[in-house]
Amino acid sequence: MRIAVELPLAGDAGADGLRARDGIEAQLRWEATESLGALLATADVRDTAHGGLANPHQDEGTDTSRLPSQAAAIVRTFGADRSLLIAISGLRAEIAAADALAANAVKLPLVTLAPLEDDCMASTAPSGASKAAASTYAVSVAGGASLESLAVAQLLLASKPHRVAILTDRTLAHGRQSACLRRILARHRVAFDVDLKRGPGTNSPDALLYFGPAERGALLCRPVAAGSLTPQAFAVMAHRGYDSRTLPPSCAWIRRTARYVSEESGNGVSPRDEDAASGAAAARVALAAVQHAVERRGRDFTKVTRPDVAAVLREGGDTDTLIGSTMRACAGGSADRATFEIVPRRQNLPASLSVEDERCASQPQRRSGVRSPT
Numbered sequence: 001m002r003i004a005v006e007l008p009l010a011g012d013a014g015a016d017g018l019r020a021r022d023g024i025e026a027q028l029r030w031e032a033t034e035s036l037g038a039l040l041a042t043a044d045v046r047d048t049a050h051g052g053l054a055n056p057h058q059d060e061g062t063d064t065s066r067l068p069s070q071a072a073a074i075v076r077t078f079g080a081d082r083s084l085l086i087a088i089s090g091l092r093a094e095i096a097a098a099d100a101l102a103a104n105a106v107k108l109p110l111v112t113l114a115p116l117e118d119d120c121m122a123s124t125a126p127s128g129a130s131k132a133a134a135s136t137y138a139v140s141v142a143g144g145a146s147l148e149s150l151a152v153a154q155l156l157l158a159s160k161p162h163r164v165a166i167l168t169d170r171t172l173a174h175g176r177q178s179a180c181l182r183r184i185l186a187r188h189r190v191a192f193d194v195d196l197k198r199g200p201g202t203n204s205p206d207a208l209l210y211f212g213p214a215e216r217g218a219l220l221c222r223p224v225a226a227g228s229l230t231p232q233a234f235a236v237m238a239h240r241g242y243d244s245r246t247l248p249p250s251c252a253w254i255r256r257t258a259r260y261v262s263e264e265s266g267n268g269v270s271p272r273d274e275d276a277a278s279g280a281a282a283a284r285v286a287l288a289a290v291q292h293a294v295e296r297r298g299r300d301f302t303k304v305t306r307p308d309v310a311a312v313l314r315e316g317g318d319t320d321t322l323i324g325s326t327m328r329a330c331a332g333g334s335a336d337r338a339t340f341e342i343v344p345r346r347q348n349l350p351a352s353l354s355v356e357d358e359r360c361a362s363q364p365q366r367r368s369g370v371r372s373p374t
Contacts, residue, residue: 001041001301003028003286004078004108006071006089006099008048013067016275017091020113021045023269023279024088030267031287039291039301043283044084046074048095068098075099079106085290085309088282090114091275093145093173100138109309110138111286113278115256116334117173118144120180122357123153124187137310141281142256143335143357145173149180150355151254151340152209152218156185161206163191169212169238170195177211177218213238217255217340220349225250244343253343257352289313336360 005024007017021043028041048071071089078087079102087103090096090112097117103110122144156164164185168174178194185192193205208229210219216237221229225248236242244253258277269280293308294301337356342349 001039001290002044002084003041003283004081004084004087004089005043005045006048006074006078006087007045007091008067008071009045010047011049011067013091014049017048019273019275020091020279023267023273023276023281024283026267026269026276027280027283028287031284039287039294041287041290043088046077048074048091067092068095071095072098072102075102075108075110076106079103079108085109085293085304085306086111086286088113088279088286090116090140093117096138096140100136103138104136107137107306107310109286109289109306109313111282111289111313112138112140113142113275113282114140115142115145115147115338116140117176118146118334120146120149120176120183121359122146123150123180124183124358136314137306139285139313140334141278141285142258143338145176146180147338147355147357148218148254148256148340149177149184150358151256151338151353152181152220153184153188154353154355155220155254155349156207156209157188157190159206161190163193163205165205165208166192166194167208167210168195169210169234171212174211181209210234216242216244217253217343219247219251219253221248221252222250224248247344249346252346252349255341255343257339257341285313 003024005021007021008014009017009021024043028043032040048067050070075087075089078084086109088111089099090110091114093114096112096114099110099112100116102108116138123146166178166181168178182192182194205223208221208223208225210221210229219237228248229251247253258274258281267280269276289309289312290304292312293304296308296312297303334357337354337360339352339354341352345351
């Protein structure tokens, strides 16, 4: 059995892609040697960057704007190969979004590494799976994108703010995160100002929130730091060599982190390596989904179809078998929660926090943990 894999292996995202590939392959090797009755699978890896540069000094700063379209083209190619039952891709959010559209179009089950856009469903939807999930072929081991807004809201609401200033770098993804946060704050009757051009202005906000750049997460600051956050300061934050220790003491990044691979799995992947851990988790989900589909077909692999595998992904299945020891699948097959780290550590903020997709809260097998602010 082959699992299709699309990852950038060169260019600005190449180092992250290589680590994700290593995590995928490590998990598949471990499954083949340690899991009784598991399917034997190999990764059929395609390079999103089409070769490109392979030197870390030259690759830094390489334009990655074409990666989403190139990645989607590869997913469509996978879709044309009927021997492929499932794929793994979507290293970054913008790539995952493009890949999900392509996967749904060609009806190819897909597991993405980055969060998928969910129209704020993870943070504002009523319990129960969404209608859109009934036909989707793409799921994410990182859960819905709006879980980041939920994590930010959890920290904000703990201090009982009256007014919050919300800034973004004006990218589409961060605009959506801002919109999700505003919807949560409105539910809690917290006032907010959005995209202020000269900082928080004269309304004396209790906190300032900045969405961007993507790889650092969301920046949360108390008002005392507002004077230091000039346009020049935001420009420096976007640089790859930025040192987060230079932040004002009242600021911290809320950063999504991979905590969904059990340290006891034996695959040799460290949970500290975010990209490798995400790859290992995706490989585990992909292989388990096909395995469950095979079992439903009386263990006859030749009868398994892509809709069979997609149905298993959407349903989620057993927690420990499908995802790992710290989260499970629900709400259309995506992970039911996400874990975030506070960087750098601050005395007035927790070191990490977990937020849960609100659509999953009514599920009977929900594990105990930090609940979202509802």
